[in-house]
Amino acid sequence: MLSTMLQNFPSRGLPLSIESTTVSKSNSRLSSAQRPKRQRQLSGQGSVRKLVLVPANATLPPPVSEQYFNTTWDALNAALVSIFQDAPITTSCELLYRGVEHLCRADKSRALWDNLKLRMKNHIINVFLEREMLSAVEVIAAGGGITSKTNNMADIVERVWTRWSTQLGLIRNIFFFMDRSYLLTAPGEKSIWDTGLELFRKCIVENAVIGPHLMASLIIYFARNRSHETVQVPLICNVVRMISTLGVYTSTFHPQFIAATSEHYGALANLHVESLAVPDYLKLVLECLAFENEQATSFGLDRATRNEAVAVVKNQLVRNEVQTIVDRGFDDLLNVDDIPSLSEMYDLFEQVDQEKILIAAWSEYIRREGLKLVMEPSKDAIMVSSLLSFKAKLDNIMENAFKHNDSFDNAMRESFDLFINKRQNVPAEMIAKYIDDILRVGNKEMEDDEMKMRMDRVLVLFRFIQGKDVFEAFYKKDLAKRLLLNKSASDDAERSMLSRLKTECGTGFTQKLEGMFKDIELSKDFMTSFKTSKYVTNKNDGGIDLYVNALSQAFWPSYPDVPLVLPPHMAEALENFKSFYLTKQSGRRLTWRHSLGHCVVKADLPKGKKELSMSLFQTVVLLLFNDVSDGKSLTYEEVKAATSLDDRELVRTLQSLACGKIRVLSKDPKGKDVSPGDRFRVNLKFEEKAYRLRINQIQLKETPEENKDTHDQVKRDRQYEIQACVIRIMKSRKTIRHVELIQQTIEQTKNRGTLDLGDIKKNIEKLIEKEYMERQGGDTYVYLA
Amino acid sequence: MKVTINRWNAVSTWHWDHAQEELCGICRVAFEGTCPTCKYPGDDCPLIIGECKHAFHMHCLLKWLTTESSKGLCPMCRRKFKTATD
Numbered sequence: 001m002l003s004t005m006l007q008n009f010p011s012r013g014l015p016l017s018i019e020s021t022t023v024s025k026s027n028s029r030l031s032s033a034q035r036p037k038r039q040r041q042l043s044g045q046g047s048v049r050k051l052v053l054v055p056a057n058a059t060l061p062p063p064v065s066e067q068y069f070n071t072t073w074d075a076l077n078a079a080l081v082s083i084f085q086d087a088p089i090t091t092s093c094e095l096l097y098r099g100v101e102h103l104c105r106a107d108k109s110r111a112l113w114d115n116l117k118l119r120m121k122n123h124i125i126n127v128f129l130e131r132e133m134l135s136a137v138e139v140i141a142a143g144g145g146i147t148s149k150t151n152n153m154a155d156i157v158e159r160v161w162t163r164w165s166t167q168l169g170l171i172r173n174i175f176f177f178m179d180r181s182y183l184l185t186a187p188g189e190k191s192i193w194d195t196g197l198e199l200f201r202k203c204i205v206e207n208a209v210i211g212p213h214l215m216a217s218l219i220i221y222f223a224r225n226r227s228h229e230t231v232q233v234p235l236i237c238n239v240v241r242m243i244s245t246l247g248v249y250t251s252t253f254h255p256q257f258i259a260a261t262s263e264h265y266g267a268l269a270n271l272h273v274e275s276l277a278v279p280d281y282l283k284l285v286l287e288c289l290a291f292e293n294e295q296a297t298s299f300g301l302d303r304a305t306r307n308e309a310v311a312v313v314k315n316q317l318v319r320n321e322v323q324t325i326v327d328r329g330f331d332d333l334l335n336v337d338d339i340p341s342l343s344e345m346y347d348l349f350e351q352v353d354q355e356k357i358l359i360a361a362w363s364e365y366i367r368r369e370g371l372k373l374v375m376e377p378s379k380d381a382i383m384v385s386s387l388l389s390f391k392a393k394l395d396n397i398m399e400n401a402f403k404h405n406d407s408f409d410n411a412m413r414e415s416f417d418l419f420i421n422k423r424q425n426v427p428a429e430m431i432a433k434y435i436d437d438i439l440r441v442g443n444k445e446m447e448d449d450e451m452k453m454r455m456d457r458v459l460v461l462f463r464f465i466q467g468k469d470v471f472e473a474f475y476k477k478d479l480a481k482r483l484l485l486n487k488s489a490s491d492d493a494e495r496s497m498l499s500r501l502k503t504e505c506g507t508g509f510t511q512k513l514e515g516m517f518k519d520i521e522l523s524k525d526f527m528t529s530f531k532t533s534k535y536v537t538n539k540n541d542g543g544i545d546l547y548v549n550a551l552s553q554a555f556w557p558s559y560p561d562v563p564l565v566l567p568p569h570m571a572e573a574l575e576n577f578k579s580f581y582l583t584k585q586s587g588r589r590l591t592w593r594h595s596l597g598h599c600v601v602k603a604d605l606p607k608g609k610k611e612l613s614m615s616l617f618q619t620v621v622l623l624l625f626n627d628v629s630d631g632k633s634l635t636y637e638e639v640k641a642a643t644s645l646d647d648r649e650l651v652r653t654l655q656s657l658a659c660g661k662i663r664v665l666s667k668d669p670k671g672k673d674v675s676p677g678d679r680f681r682v683n684l685k686f687e688e689k690a691y692r693l694r695i696n697q698i699q700l701k702e703t704p705e706e707n708k709d710t711h712d713q714v715k716r717d718r719q720y721e722i723q724a725c726v727i728r729i730m731k732s733r734k735t736i737r738h739v740e741l742i743q744q745t746i747e748q749t750k751n752r753g754t755l756d757l758g759d760i761k762k763n764i765e766k767l768i769e770k771e772y773m774e775r776q777g778g779d780t781y782v783y784l785a
Numbered sequence: 786m787k788v789t790i791n792r793w794n795a796v797s798t799w800h801w802d803h804a805q806e807e808l809c810g811i812c813r814v815a816f817e818g819t820c821p822t823c824k825y826p827g828d829d830c831p832l833i834i835g836e837c838k839h840a841f842h843m844h845c846l847l848k849w850l851t852t853e854s855s856k857g858l859c860p861m862c863r864r865k866f867k868t869a870t871d
Contacts, residue, residue: 194815266871418861511824515824515826544793545791545792546793546795547794548795548797549794549797550798551798552799554818554819556798559798570793588801589799589802590797590798590799591798591799592795592796592797593796597793597794597795598793598794599791599792600790601791602788602789603787605786606786611791622788623788624833625788626786626787629787682786691867
């Protein structure tokens with residue numbers, strides 16, 4: 001087969017190399033007779049004989065004549081012409097290949113290469129550039145820009161490039177021998193393929209006219225793709241691949257592409273940032289990001305280009321517009337709990353490193369909204385529950401949109417801290433009352449778990465409060481009422497709240513509260529021993545089932561001494577207890593706190609028997625009517641004389657009996673208010689379904705006076721706190737400047753309550769008066785031990 | 786109408802009977818409160834009264850008497866401190 005093919009070439013008289021290969025084969029092969037001998041030599045003697053391998057084609061190629069070169073080149077040239085015309089090659093490729101090989105072997109590579117290079121260059125310039133492109137450029141120029149879809153430079157280049165790739169492939173195959181021998185070693189020369197590409201790049205892509213046109217048209221294709229016009233994806237892919245094969249991707253295409261992307265999204269941002277609703281705008285941003293990613297992948301753009309394009313989108317649509325986005329819609333999103341949009345917003349802002357702006361807006365929002373909840377006195381009653389739902393809302397956003405970002409969390413804390421303390425004292429008071437609501441019996445019944453959850457939630461608010469002394473005062477007052485009036489829902493719940501407060505504020509804070517519990521327990525024990533003593537009067541003999549809580553004054557809120565005249569049998573019962581108490585606890589005195597006493601009485605009313613829970617005052621007043629025959633009345637003055645209650649208490653008591661929901665007494669004249677001169681009688685029409693009735697709510701309810709007292713008490717206590725604190729500081733510092741002393745005092749007492757600057761100064765004066773310290777020079781104090 | 790008391794929950798507070806002052810002269814805490822080391826007032830932290838009629842938390846006074854500078858004197862009137870016998 002080979003020989004017949006070679007015989008088709010005889011006229012050219014090519015010297016056949018077949019003999020030389022055979023020869024070389026026999027040369028390189030060791031004769032079988034020599035082999036055993038060599039082995040013997042290796043094992044027998046120390047000297048090693050060198051084995052020399054002679055290359056197969058070591059024999060010099062026969063020189064070729066000028067004429068032979070020309071004829072061979074003619075044949076090759078004819079083939080090139082066919083290739084350049086995309087026509088089939090008439091000569092056998094094998095022979096062409098052989099011809100190239102022979103010329104190369106005959107050291108004609110250089111001349112052959114020069115010829116080939118020139119042909120390729122001329123072809124690119126004459127055919128591709130001149131004929132195909134420059135004419136198109138003229139058309140484009142005449143048409144006023146690259147608009148027509150068919151006349152696009154990218155299309156033309158792509159077409160030419162596809163042709164050139166095929167042509168170059170064929171050329172390389174024919175000149176393969178030269179490629180693998182001469183060009184591999186010749187200095188400064190590249191392979192046929194690379195040279196072909198380089199020629200194409202230099203002549204076409206880097207051509208001063210074509211180059212810019214090509215890039216522009218490519219960019220236009222991407223622009224069309226962005227506006228969702230149909231584009232030929234494979235075509236663009238090819239061009240992109242060509243650009244990157246030609247090595248101009250990074251230097252030329254990438255910057256232009258990024259610039260165009262930037263411009264496009266800059267315009268898009270301008271167009272939409274003010275007009276679209278923020279959630280829609282965020283959606284748009286995400287769509288654009290996805291689009292750029294997708295586009296980069298489907299058009300085979302570089303990873304670097306893709307990343308940069310995505311970054312450009314974020315920059316133009318988000319980073320440059322952060323303030324606008326936040327100003328236009330962040331508050332609204334928070335208001336309506338648009339978690340998905342908030343989450344998108346957070347993610348985008350985080351990606352462009354602009355969380356700071358979001359955090360600032362977040363803080364600002366919490367402060368503004370929080371102040372609305374806290375500063376409005378008419379909404380005090382619902383302050384805590386609205387704060388709790390506000391907090392829950394924010395927590396939800398933190399969890400689902402802001403991924404528990406610490407900075408956001410801190411900002412939230414700081415903002416809460418700030419707004420909740422803007423209104424002094426009241427939030428603390430309201431929190432104490434809210435807890436009282438949870439723990440008090442008869443309010444909403446709830447499961448243990450829910451109760452604990454509520455406690456934990458409200459404690460979160462409690463942590464922000466600076467006026468902890470106000471909280472303590474009100475909590476103590478409410479706790480006292482719960483314990484003494486048996487209104488506590490459960491002992492367990494009370495204790496679990498106590499232990500929470502203990503972990504929150506330390507033992508110092510709860511010591512007094514714990515003392516209160518201890519008093520109640522001790523009283524219980526004491527009562528059991530009282531019940532079995534001789535001091536207790538039998539119930540059947542008209543005695544009263546008496547239970548006494550004997551308290552240590554230091555733990556409990558101070559209660560005013562209310563004068564009250566008790567009916568003789570009641571007074572006697574108390575005296576009996578007192579005698580018993582003093583036998584057990586010598587050296588003490590007992591003071592009765594009648595305002596906290598309460599009774600269960602059996603009332604034989606005109607329309608049936610009832611059991612009434614009442615305050616002691618109510619009981620004493622009602623007992624007066626035992627001696628009044630039905631239909632007869634007592635005047636306000638008569639009641640007052642009999643009980644010696646002061647006007648304030650008496651008015652409240654009579655009101656609760658005669659003007660409330662459950663009216664055991666009736667008043668003449670009728671009306672809601674009680675005033676001197678009013679007459680009271682047993683309400684003959686009194687009728688209620690239930691047997692047991694509670695009418696002692698007035699005891700639980702906080703009167704404005706009580707509220708004021710509590711606040712005043714806190715204020716008084718603060719004076720002592722200030723003095724103690726100043727002394728502590730003076731003791732450790734000995735001398736200190738005025739400003740520093742004030743600062744440290746505020747710092748150290750911050751948790752207890754916010755201090756008034758005037759108060760601190762006043763107390764310093766007092767301490768100077770008491771000679772705990774003295775002034776030295778203008779603004780320095782010295783501690784006097 | 787006839788009203789009878791079934792049950793009566795009364796509330797009282799106790800005080801030390803014999804204290805002239807309200808505050809302990811040593812720790813400046815109310816007698817009804819405790820000395821700085823105790824937690825619960827009453828029998829756990831009783832008062833002590835001297836012949837000079839000055840009263841203190843017992844713990845406070847005992848602590849004072851153990852210091853050298855006290856020389857066994859009442860911190861209020863500098864007379865020899867002796868517990869009142871009555």
